[in-house]
Every structure is written in C-alpha cells, then in structure tokens.
Amino acid sequence: MEATHPDIVILLLSISVMLFAAKVFGEIFIKLHQPAIIGEILAGIILGPTVLGTISPDIFYFLFPPQGSTNNALTGLINISVVLLLLISGMEVDFNVVLKNSSKALVISCFGIIIPFVIGFLMAWFFPVTLGISEINNKLIFALFIGTALSISALPVIAKTLMDLNIYKMDIGMMIISSAMINDLIGWLVFSVILGMMGNNSSHFNFLEILLFIILFFIILFVFLRRIIDQTVNYIQEKWSFPGSILNFILVLGIAGAAYTQYIGIHAVLGAFLVGIAIGEAPSLNQKVRETLNQFVSNIFAPLFFVSIGLGVNFIQNFNLGLVLIILLISIIGKVAGSYLGAKISGVDSTDSAIIGLGLNSRGTMEIILGLLALQVGIITDQVFVALVIMALVTSLISAPLMNILLSKRNLSDINSLINKKNIKISNAKTKEDAIDELCEVIANSHKLDKNEIKKAILERENMIPTGIANYLALPHCRYDKLQKPALAIAINKNGVDFKSADETPAKFIFLLVTPENKNELQLQLLADIVSKFQNREAIESILKLNDINKIEAELRKL
Amino acid sequence: MEIGFQKIALAFNFTPTSKDLLQEALRIQKLFSSRLYLIHIGKDDENYKKMLNDVLKEMKLKENDYELIWSDGDPATEIIKTCSEQEIELLLAGALEKENIIKFYIGSVARKLMKYSPCSILIYKIPIIIKPFRKIFVSIDYSPLGEKAMQIAYQLAIKEGNPSLDVVREFYIPGLTATLQDSGDVGQLEDMIEKATKEEEEKTRVFLNELNLQNINIDIHCIYGKEKRAERNFVDENSPDLYIIPSKIKKPTLWERFLPMETEHIFEDLPSNILIVR
Numbered sequence: 001m002e003a004t005h006p007d008i009v010i011l012l013l014s015i016s017v018m019l020f021a022a023k024v025f026g027e028i029f030i031k032l033h034q035p036a037i038i039g040e041i042l043a044g045i046i047l048g049p050t051v052l053g054t055i056s057p058d059i060f061y062f063l064f065p066p067q068g069s070t071n072n073a074l075t076g077l078i079n080i081s082v083v084l085l086l087l088i089s090g091m092e093v094d095f096n097v098v099l100k101n102s103s104k105a106l107v108i109s110c111f112g113i114i115i116p117f118v119i120g121f122l123m124a125w126f127f128p129v130t131l132g133i134s135e136i137n138n139k140l141i142f143a144l145f146i147g148t149a150l151s152i153s154a155l156p157v158i159a160k161t162l163m164d165l166n167i168y169k170m171d172i173g174m175m176i177i178s179s180a181m182i183n184d185l186i187g188w189l190v191f192s193v194i195l196g197m198m199g200n201n202s203s204h205f206n207f208l209e210i211l212l213f214i215i216l217f218f219i220i221l222f223v224f225l226r227r228i229i230d231q232t233v234n235y236i237q238e239k240w241s242f243p244g245s246i247l248n249f250i251l252v253l254g255i256a257g258a259a260y261t262q263y264i265g266i267h268a269v270l271g272a273f274l275v276g277i278a279i280g281e282a283p284s285l286n287q288k289v290r291e292t293l294n295q296f297v298s299n300i301f302a303p304l305f306f307v308s309i310g311l312g313v314n315f316i317q318n319f320n321l322g323l324v325l326i327i328l329l330i331s332i333i334g335k336v337a338g339s340y341l342g343a344k345i346s347g348v349d350s351t352d353s354a355i356i357g358l359g360l361n362s363r364g365t366m367e368i369i370l371g372l373l374a375l376q377v378g379i380i381t382d383q384v385f386v387a388l389v390i391m392a393l394v395t396s397l398i399s400a401p402l403m404n405i406l407l408s409k410r411n412l413s414d415i416n417s418l419i420n421k422k423n424i425k426i427s428n429a430k431t432k433e434d435a436i437d438e439l440c441e442v443i444a445n446s447h448k449l450d451k452n453e454i455k456k457a458i459l460e461r462e463n464m465i466p467t468g469i470a471n472y473l474a475l476p477h478c479r480y481d482k483l484q485k486p487a488l489a490i491a492i493n494k495n496g497v498d499f500k501s502a503d504e505t506p507a508k509f510i511f512l513l514v515t516p517e518n519k520n521e522l523q524l525q526l527l528a529d530i531v532s533k534f535q536n537r538e539a540i541e542s543i544l545k546l547n548d549i550n551k552i553e554a555e556l557r558k559l
Numbered sequence: 560m561e562i563g564f565q566k567i568a569l570a571f572n573f574t575p576t577s578k579d580l581l582q583e584a585l586r587i588q589k590l591f592s593s594r595l596y597l598i599h600i601g602k603d604d605e606n607y608k609k610m611l612n613d614v615l616k617e618m619k620l621k622e623n624d625y626e627l628i629w630s631d632g633d634p635a636t637e638i639i640k641t642c643s644e645q646e647i648e649l650l651l652a653g654a655l656e657k658e659n660i661i662k663f664y665i666g667s668v669a670r671k672l673m674k675y676s677p678c679s680i681l682i683y684k685i686p687i688i689i690k691p692f693r694k695i696f697v698s699i700d701y702s703p704l705g706e707k708a709m710q711i712a713y714q715l716a717i718k719e720g721n722p723s724l725d726v727v728r729e730f731y732i733p734g735l736t737a738t739l740q741d742s743g744d745v746g747q748l749e750d751m752i753e754k755a756t757k758e759e760e761e762k763t764r765v766f767l768n769e770l771n772l773q774n775i776n777i778d779i780h781c782i783y784g785k786e787k788r789a790e791r792n793f794v795d796e797n798s799p800d801l802y803i804i805p806s807k808i809k810k811p812t813l814w815e816r817f818l819p820m821e822t823e824h825i826f827e828d829l830p831s832n833i834l835i836v837r
Binding site: 035036037085088089091092093094154155156157159160163168169174177178180181230234283284287290291294295297298302364365464465520521524525527528531532 | 701702703732733734735736737738739740741743745747748751752755758761762764765766768769771783784785786787788789
C-alpha cells in the first residue's frame with residue numbers, strides 16, 4: 001500500500017500529538033513525584049477510544065485511523081519503540097556484577113519469581129474463566145503467561161524509587177537492584193519460551209528448534225562475543241566520532257538481534273533485550289553513552305509506546321473490577337511474600353525483608369510491554385490486559401510510600417541510626433585511657449561483649465596511629481569478630497582529652513566505633529561518615545554548650 | 560610494619576632484553592635487600608652455561624650474589640613450580656608490549672605467569688628502560704590484598720625516593736542509568752555519581768589513614784566505571800612508570816571462561832610496567 005500525501009501528514013500529526021500529550025501528562029506526574037509513565041499512559045487513554053473516541057469519534061478516527069498506511073506506519077514505529085525500550089532495559093541488567101557479588105540476590109529473586117509464578121499459574125489453571133479465558137485449549141499457555149506476568153518486576157521503576165528514597169547505595173538497595181536484574185532476565189526468558197510454545201504461524205521452526213536457537217544465541221553472545229563487543233566498543237569510542245558512532249553501533253547490533261529472534265519465531269524484544277545485556281556488560285561503554293541512549297529512547301520512543309497502549313484499548317469498557325482486584329491481590333501477595341521469604345531465608349531480618357519484598361513489587365514498564373505482546377498474539381483478552389496495566393501502575397505507585405514507612409522503622413547501618421542517646425555519655429575522663437575505658441564499658445554492656453577484649457583491640461589500634469582527627473573529634477576504633485553489626489559509643493568531654501589530633505585540638509567528641517571483623521568496607525564507610533560530620537566548627541562548638549542528652553543526640557544526627 | 564620481598568626471582572632467558580632485565584632485577588634486589596634467584600628454563604648445555612657466565616661476569620655478579628636454578632620443561636609451568644618451591648615473594652619477567660603471532664610464544668609465558676604465578680609478579684614492558692619508578696600508580700580495593708598492594712606501593716615509592724604516590728580506586732553503581740527510563744533526570748543522576756565519588760574519596764582517605772603511611776604525598780583518584788576499564792583508561796592517560804594492582808590467582812573454571820576475570824584485559828596489553836600483588 002502506498003502512502004499518499006495526506007496519509008503522511010496525518011502520521012506526522014498523530015506522532016506530534018502523541019509526543020505532546022505524553023510530555024504534558026508525564027511532566028505533571030513527575031511534579032507530583034510519581035513515575036512519568038503513569039502520565040504517559042493516561043495521555044493515551046485520553047487520546048484513545050476511552051475518552052476522545054467517545055467524545056469526538058471524528059477527531060479520533062482522523063488522527064488515528066484504525067487501518068490503512070498511516071496505521072501501518074504507526075504500528076511499525078511502535079514496534080521499533082518497544083524494541084529500543086527493551087534494548088536499553090537490557091543494557092542496565094548487569095548480571096556480571098550480580099553473579100559475582102550477590103548470592104543473596106539470587107535466592108531473593110528465585111523466590112520472588114517462583115512463588116508469584118506458582119500462584120498465578122494455579123489461579124489461571126483452576127479458574128481460567130474468572131481470569132477471563134474461555135478457550136480451554138490455550139489453558140496451559142494462558143496459565144504460564146499469568147504466572148510470568150505476576151513474577152516480573154521493572155528495574156527502571158525500582159531503581160528510581162531507590163534513588164528517591166536515598167537507599168540506592170546501601171546493602172539493602174543493592175540487594176533489591178540485583179534481584180530485580182535477575183528477575184528481569186529470567187522473566188523475559190520464560191516469556192520467550194511461552195511465545196515459542198505458541199507456535200507462531202509465521203515461524204519456520206518448531207518449539208525445540210526455537211529453544212535451541214535461543215540457547216545458541218545466548219552462548220554466542222555471552223561467551224564468544226563478550227570480549228569482541230567490549231573491544232569494539234572501546235575502539236569505536238576512541239577512534240570514531242563520539243558519541244554518534246557508538247550510538248549507531250548499539251542500535252545496529254540491537255536491531256539486528258531483534259530481527260534474529262523475530263525470525264526464529266519468538267519476538268523481536270527478546271533479541272534486543274539480550275543484545276542490550278551484552279552491550280551493557282561491556283566495561284568500556286562510556287557512562288555518557290548510556291545516559292544519551294537512555295534519554296533518547298525514554299523521551300522519544302518510550303512515550304510513543306506508552307501512549308499507544310491507551311489508543312488500542314477502551315479502558316472503561318474493558319474495566320472489570322473483579323478481575324482487576326483479583327490480579328492486583330494475587331500479584332502483590334505473590335511478589336511481596338515470595339521476595340520476603342527469599343530474603344528471610346538468606347538471613348535478612350524481617351523489616352529489611354519486607355522492604356525488599358515491597359521494593360521488588362513494582363511492575364511498571366515491563367509488565368505493560370509483556371501484557372501488550374500477550375494481547376497481540378491473543379494469549380489474553382482486553383479485560384485481562386487492562387487489569388494488568390492497572391496492576392502495573394498501582395504496584396509502581398504504592399511501593400515507594402510503603403517502603404518509606406518501613407524504612408523509618410529500620411535500623412540502618414547508616415551512621416545516624418547508630419547515634420543513640422543510650423550510648424552517649426557526658427564524660428569527665430582526664431586521660432585517653434580513661435575515656436576509652438568508659439566507652440568500652442558502654443559498648444560491652446549494650447552489646448553483651450567482653451569489655452577487656454574490646455579495650456585491648458582499641459588500644460592496639462590507637463598505639464599504631466592515634467585517632468585524633470580535627471575539630472575536637474577523636475575516633476578510636478577496631479574490628480571485632482564477635483560482633484554482627486557495628487556498635488558506636490560517644491563521649492562528650494567538655495574539658496577535652498589529648499588524642500594527638502592533626503589540628504592539635506583536644507578531643508571533646510570521642511566516637512568509639514567497633515565493627516564486625518570481616519566488613520572492611522563498612523568500617524571505612526562509617527569512619528568516613530563520622531569524619532564528614534565534623535567539618536563545621538561552629539556547629540560543633542554549639543553542641544558543646546548543650547547539656548540535655550536528647551538535644552545532643554538530635555544535633556549530632558543533624559551535623 | 561614493613562612489607563618487603565625477602566626472595567625475588569628473575570625468569571631469565573637469552574633474549575636481547577635479558578641483560579636489561581637482569582640489571583633491573585639487581586636494582587630491585589638492592590632496594591629490598593632481597594636474595595636473588597635466577598630461573599632459567601632450558602637444557603642444561605655447555606653453550607648456555609658459557610653465555611650465562613659471560614653475562615653474569617659482565618654484570619660483575621659474584622657467585623654468592625645469586626642462586627641459579629636450571630629447569631627443563633614448559634617454561635611457565637616450571638617457573639611457577641620453582642617459585643612455589645623456593646617460596647619466592649616477587650617474580651620478575653619481561654613481556655612484549657603487543658604480541659604478534661611470531662612473538663606469541665614468549666608473550667604467552669608472561670601472560671600465564673601473570674595469571675597463575677603464586678607470588679607477586681613484576682612484568683616489564685619491553686623495551687626495558689632502566690630507571691627508578693618515579694611515577695607509581697596503585698589500584699586499590701578495601702580488601703586485605705588491597706592493603707598489601709598499598710603497603711608495597713608505599714615501600715617502593717619511599718625506597719625510590721619519590722615525593723608522591725597516586726592511588727586509583729574504581730567504583731561502580733549497577734543499574735543506576737536505568738533511573739533515566741523512569742522519569743529520572745541526568746542532573747540528578749550525575750549529582751548522585753558526584754556525591755558517590757566524594758564519599759568514595761573519603762573512604763579511600765580513611766583506608767589510607769588506617770595504614771599510617773607517612774612522609775609521602777598521596778593523590779587519590781576515585782573513578783566511576785567497572786571492571787577496571789575506566790581505571791585503565793585513566794592509567795593510560797597518565798602513563799606511569801609502574802602500575803600496581805592487587806589480583807588473586809584464579810583457576811579457570813568453566814564459570815571463569817564465561818565471565819573472565821576482571822583484570823584480564825590489563826594483562827593483554829600492558830599500560831606500563833605492572834606489579835601484580837598477590
């Protein structure tokens with residue numbers, strides 16, 4: 001079919017309307033501190049049959065003709081958008097880091113996948129009609145899909161939530177991120193297998209062949225091409241025009257990978273996703289390139305895709321409250337409980353496990369893409385799709401506030417949580433040894449440890465190099481093998497004790513820190529945190545005037 | 560506490576560079592007052608003996624100054640075996656800057672040594688320039704091995720009489736850029752990296768304080784990147800005389816082949832003379 005002059009005008013017009021609406025609504029949601037994709041989907045619902053199509057069908061059909069060359073072109077563009085979206089998603093799945101550093105994340109994500117998967121599968125298997133399927137011959141595929149749909153989570157939403165909550169770099173943040181990465185990877189692989197089982201008519205291969213081709217692709221990409229990709233990336237970045245050439249290289253590779261998986265009969269997204277991982281793994285890849293590509297796709301292609309969701313489906317006609325509630329309920333229960341259990345099993349305490357469960361509950365973008373693909377190949381109905389979209393949005397919306405509530409109850413390994421009035425002492429000690437003795441006693445009592453052992457370790461360290469820092473701060477510290485979590489005791493000594501600090505001030509704030517033997521980095525982190533607190537001399541001197549322990553505690557935290 | 564090298568060994572052969580290597584070995588031996596072992600892999604024939612004697616005579620080495628070990632077999636395997644048996648603490652060897660097919664054999668010995676040597680190993684880039692290591696860069700992590708690398712770098716810098724030493728610490732936050740896909744903005748992302756860099760610098764400073772390294776000026780460079788790539792680029796730009804990295808021996812399991820060790824690319828194309836601390 002040849003595109004006529006007016007067809008092209010309409011296509012361009014509809015793209016510009018979609019992008020504009022997506023930006024306006026997206027930005028409103030950003031201002032409300034909510035994910036932009038909610039706004040973008042809302043924009044699609046308004047432009048689509050749900051609102052515009054009902055109020056003014058003429059304008060709706062003019063802008064978005066249901067068939068013809070404009071429609072074909074737009075569909076093509078949206079397909080490319082999804083491919084690119086999966087390409088950049090893959091690029092942030094850093095499973096090298098995950099596998100090398102975190103066996104806990106592996107356990108957490110396994111439980112976070114298996115439990116919702118089983119719940120979803122069983123629900124769909126035993127109550128297919130409740131979940132909106134009447135055709136019994138598709139039951140296995142449908143049940144497998146519902147299982148997968150409930151078990152996937154969305155890295156971008158999760159990463160952003162952690163960043164906003166300021167827990168990204170903490171242990172718990174890294175556990176959530178690593179688990180989400182594994183989750184994404186497994187989710188997409190399982191989904192591809194389901195698509196393969198569908199026995200796509202256009203495919204030349206049977207299921208086993210498809211499976212074989214995918215495994216082959218995986219091995220070639222991650223075993224043989226890994227080094228070559230890295231070296232090529234390095235070469236292009238250094239020798240060719242920057243960043244144009246490297247962006248081109250990534251797109252060429254990503255789209256070629258997409259073409260391959262589409263050809264063997266799965267879906268283009270899987271190829272793009274896997275190539276994305278392989279490129280993202282390349283240590284040479286410049287951070288600027290990552291940022292540029294992410295912005296390019298997230299601000300141009302992703303909005304087109306999310307708006308298009310609302311264009312295809314009437315959200316009011318297909319809204320089935322019962323179905324929405326069931327899907328919402330089983331997805332949240334499955335995911336939160338599964339991840340919680342995984343975290344508990346790997347030795348994380350209850351509060352943290354709950355935070356991890358809630359953190360991984362966000363489904364966001366991934367769920368919607370998954371849902372749309374399933375809708376396109378006819379695994380699910382419009383009603384189920386609408387329910388999945390709503391579930392994706394609701395889970396993304398609720399996770400941050402709920403996590404925040406739990407975070408406030410949590411004992412962070414952060415220095416402020418270690419500053420506790422029970423461990424603050426107003427001291428009159430005259431010598432360094434007396435000051436250390438007092439504080440060792442505080443820690444020994446509060447953590448039920450042997451005071452003499454701690455004192456010995458502290459003095460040994462102190463004799464090596466004195467720990468007087470500057471601005472009235474001294475930081476005696478040691479590592480101790482009978483301790484699981486760091487312990488801190490603080491003495492405020494108005495007369496000051498000599499700890500041989502660099503600026504020759506007497507130590508008036510003595511922070512005695514004992515950390516677990518094997519956690520080198522934690523010790524450095526805490527010491528660095530304390531030192532960075534003691535920069536503003538005026539604020540420090542004003543604390544010395546206080547007598548009330550409660551106030552001292554509050555001010556020390558504020559520093 | 561002074562970490563040094565009581566026993567050092569030189570993998571010695573009769574290539575044009577071996578005299579330079581020997582001279583460097585003698586220099587290092589003096590710095591650490593170590594015992595020198597010369598390891599030669601090859602047939603114990605008269606011709607070689609004469610060549611070796613000539614070289615040693617030329618260097619004015621007396622018999623008590625060194626211990627000679629002859630061994631026959633696969634060079635890398637034999638050298639590694641000898642190092643274990645003799646409890647060598649530092650092995651010295653030369654490597655070709657970039658390997659081509661003809662030179663591959665010699666180069667691959669160096670590469671095997673870098674990967675599997677049981678002790679610390681100093682690999683010289685060829686051609687060897689005989690001069691003190693003025694500009695030393697040391698890569699650190701916060702592990703005990705990282706501490707050891709730092710201690711060695713410090714000892715070496717002091718012994719060479721250097722006024723300063725550069726510490727490089729690479730760090731990475733996985734998945735961070737994904738935030739851009741969900742309404743994150745680049746400003747926020749870059750602020751976070753900048754803040755993390757400052758925190759990392761503070762941590763490195765505390766780490767160095769713990770080691771109590773006096774009488775030297777230490778410059779800290781914290782670099783955002785992964786698997787030592789960004790660090791490597793930084794080192795390349797600054798072309799130091801010696802680059803020290805902590806790296807454990809890893810046996811190549813199936814898994815390793817799938818995920819090669821992170822420092823491997825450094826071994827393939829040396830940025831400078833390199834000291835692997837283990």
